[in-house]
Amino acid sequence: MSDSFDAIILGAGAAGLMCAARAGQLGKRVLVLEKAEKPGKKILISGGGRCNFTNIGAGPANYLSGNPHFAKSALARYTPRDFLALIESYDIAWHEKTLGQLFCDGSSKQIVEMLLEECAQSRKVGGDVEVRCNAEVTAVEHEDGRFAVMANGQIVTAPALVIATGGPSIPKMGATGFAYDLARQFGLKVVEPRPALVPLTLGGEELLFREISGVSAPVVASAGKASFPEAALFTHRGLSGPSILQISSYWKPGEEVGIDFLPQSSGDWLLDRKRETPRATLRSVLREALPDRLADILAEKLGIDTELGNASDKALRAAQERLKRWTFRPSGTEGFAKAEVTVGGISTAELSSKTMEAKKVPGLFAIGEAVDVTGWLGGYNFQWAWASGVAAGEAL
Structure with missing residues (x-):
């Protein structure tokens, strides 16, 4: 038994469903194959179940890629405002959190339902989108300008094939490196x-910080040339929290991570405090700005246990400098099991930035997280999924 379609999309995630909806509404007959039991599983768990569906400030500078210019075309043609207009056309209530992050007031399910309804709308214009779940793809072949996909023992064919199966992050959700195998x-x-x-995980002398597992503080975290001012969280394995997750995308094994524990301080603030309150201790001063347990451990590590008035200016200056850039050397990361996304993927050099089509294989497309374009934390990866999905959907 063989079915013929205009396009076959592998993966019913954010990018795959967006691509299917756009192609279907342009009159295409589209088949979406999803190996999970339901579509949009990563969408459903995102944003604590409320889906951080975009970031109002999303632009090319918010993405990592081997080619920093690659994402410009798709992002310019389908913007956060475009997706917001779609959300509002379905009367989905939303709110903005810090740093331009947009969330549903209700549930992530609303986003999945909206995308599926967008797919269903294609029938009004002569298109059709069929989503088949529990579809295990076992073989893909390309001959005479057509792709043949074997799924659950059945062969389906189309002149166009879209790789939208994401990366290997969060394997418990069924994520694998299938997209890369297919690309190769x-x-x-x-x-x-x-x-x-x-x-990030810590070892050696830095294990001392495990004692304050669960403590968080607003900091500026940096790795290489990248820095992010958000909260850091100490865990029983190392470092987490928004600022750490952000710089983890830039951090490379063996490198240091810098933490500014007092981003609001400047100049010789500690010497000023010595003159103002000479009987204060470093511990008590740090407790004014940081959680007590964190302040205590930093003061202990800095080794200044006398009153400020009895500490030398040199020692206080050294403490100031270290608190502005406290370095950790992570032993590693918690791996794909805990990673929200993947850096790397199908090389952008292989794809058209306008259509997401492979230059060497006409009819083959790659979108979303499968591609070497990775957004910051805060709705940016969803915006790339929508934008790259629309770019491919319009080109099918």
Whole structure:
């Protein structure tokens, strides 16, 4: 038994469903194959169940890629405002959190239901989108300008095939490196994938910080040239929290991570305090700005246990400098199991930035997280999914 379609999309996640809806509404007959038991599983768990569906400020500068210009075209043609207009056309209530992050007031289910309804709308214009779940793809072949996909023992064919199966982050959700295997099968280069937006682990002397597991504080975390001012969280394994997840995408094994524990302080603030309140201790001063347990452990590590008036200016200056850039050398990350997304993927050099089509294999497309384009934490990866999905959907 063989079915013929205009396009076959592998993966019913954010990018795959967006691509299917756009192609269907342009009159295409589309089949979406999803190996999970239901579509949009990652959407459903995102944002604590409320889906951080975009970031109002999303632009090319918020993405990591081997080619920093690649994402410009798709992001410019389908913007956060475009997705917001779609949300509002379905009367989905939303709110903005910090740093431009947009969430549903209700549930992530509303986003999945909206995307499925967008797919269903294609029938009004002569298109059709069929979503088949529990579809295990076992073989993909390409011959005479058509792709043949074997799924659950049945062969389906189409002149266009879209890889939208994401990366290997969150394997408990069924994520795998299938997209990369398929890309390599067709001769496309893959940028070595690694976990991103992931907690960092600490070892050695830094294990002392495990004693304050659960404590968080607003900091500026940095790795290489990247820095992010948000909260850091100490865990029983190392470091997490928004600022750490952000810089994890930039951090490379062996490198240091810098933490500014007092981003609001400047100049010789500690010497000023010495003159103002000479009987104060470093511990008590730090407790004014930081959680008590964190203040205590930092004061202990700095080794200043006398009153400020009895501490030398040199020692206080050294403490100031260290608190502005306290360095950790992570032993690693918590891996793909805890990573929200993947850095790396199908090389952008292989794809058209306008259509997401493979340059060497006409009819083959790659979108979303499968591609070497990775957004910051805060709705950016969803915006890339929508934008790249629309770009491919319009080109099918």
